[in-house]
Amino acid sequence: MPFLTAIILAGFVGYGGAWYLGAMEGNFALLLFMATLVTGLYWLAERFIFLPRRRAAAQALQVQSDQRRAGLAAQGITQVDDGELSTARERVLAQPWWLDWTAGLFPVILVVFLLRSFVFEPFKIPSGSMIPTLLVGDLILVNKFTYGLKLPVINTRLTEGDAVQRGDVVVFRYPPQPSVDYIKRVVGLPGDEVAYLGKRLTINGQPVQTTAVSDFFDESTMEYFKQFDELLGVKNHRIMIDERRPGFVAGAFDFKYKDNCRYNVEGVVCKVPEGHYFVMGDNRDNSLDSRFWGFVPDRNLVGKAFFVWMNFGDLKRIGSFN
Structure with a gap:
């Protein structure tokens, strides 16, 4: 032995x-x-x-x-x-x-x-794609049972749980490389038509309400960026826009249901297929998201992110977020 x-x-x-x-x-x-x-x-x-x-x-x-x-x-x-x-x-x-x-x-x-599989899973923010909501180095908790319990490894659903809502921040297995976890905000639900044209978000023909707020200072780049409050469904959160970058999507991948999307010089319009979600980062001009690699299948969802439990560089970051 x-x-x-x-x-x-x-x-x-x-x-x-x-x-x-x-x-x-x-x-x-x-x-x-x-x-x-x-x-x-x-x-x-x-x-x-x-x-x-x-x-x-x-x-x-x-x-x-x-x-x-x-x-x-x-x-x-x-x-x-x-x-x-x-x-x-x-x-x-x-x-x-x-x-x-x-x-x-x-x-x-x-x-x-048991805790990681069915209750909470820790996750570290590796990039700036969710600035200003989440910063690089934030250690967050992901609720594993909100959207229903799944068996680990094989991901077979055991319970239904709550429906995913527009505005939820979710962790999911990256569709092009399922061994990697990504975090983004849900923008489009199954059946929605999502348009991001001229850096303005529209869902089913209705522009998403945004309100300009004070500029965001990004300490990693030592630059100021335009910042807005965005009301997505009932979720009020902040997004960041880099006015220097163009609105069109450069270098979109080949992905399943790509025929559901139309690309032009202003951006992209996509019809979300059943059982899938359209996700975007809050740092809209610095996020590799559904505009580039397509839709997130429901089976890829890991859980709902809801709490920053530690940031060793800034303890004031601890707390819940939208």
């Missing part, structure tokens, strides 16, 4: 190292599931096989000691040192290293797996 356990642990380390070095695409949900499964099997083996064996061995030591004490007592010797027995029992009952690193970790890994 020690040799087999060493091979298994080396496999996990190798997988993580190859993922970290970019030699392969990793899947953290799968890695966590496999870790839970493997450590769970070791935990069961420890509880029902290995621990009873060690206890039986310790009991055998006790029986031997009792027999020895009885023999010595028959010879009139009553003062017997039990120190060696206590040390031997401790050594026999102690978990070997290969169980410490498997069965011993199972409760912690199980809790992390």
Whole structure:
């Protein structure tokens, strides 16, 4: 067992190292599931096989000691040192290293797996596509049950949950590369016609209400940008516009249902297919979103982002957001 356990642990380390070095695409949900499964099997083996064996061995030591004490007592010797027995029992009952690193970790890994799969998942904002709502370095929580519970890894839906609303900030598996998580704001629901022309958003022929507010100072670029309050459904949030950039979409990918979109020099108009969503970043001129790579399938949704739990560079960022 020690040799087999060493091979298994080396496999996990190798997988993580190859993922970290970019030699392969990793899947953290799968890695966590496999870790839970493997450590769970070791935990069961420890509880029902290995621990009873060690206890039986310790009991055998006790029986031997009792027999020895009885023999010595028959010879009139009553003062017997039990120190060696206590040390031997401790050594026999102690978990070997290969169980410490498997069965011993199972409760912690199980809790992390359940919380991450069905309750909340942490996510770090890697880019500026959601400025001014979310900044680079924000550590956020994603609600995994709002849109219904899904089985991890295979993503089979268990419960229906609430319907996705316009204006929701969602984390989803990036359609061109599902191993990567993206975060954007839902702009179009199934059946909507979304137009983004001349940097103005229109849904089903109705312009989305925007109100100019004070300019946003982006510390990463040391520049000011136009900022607006946007009312998307019942969600009031802020967006940022770079007036120096053109409105047309340059370099759109080939994607499923691309025929639902019409591109021109002003921007794009798309009809959202059933079971899909049109998403955009709040940093409208610095966001790789549905304008470029298409629609987000419902099955790709991970959850609803709702809270910044930490930003080590600015503790004032902690709190909920729209």
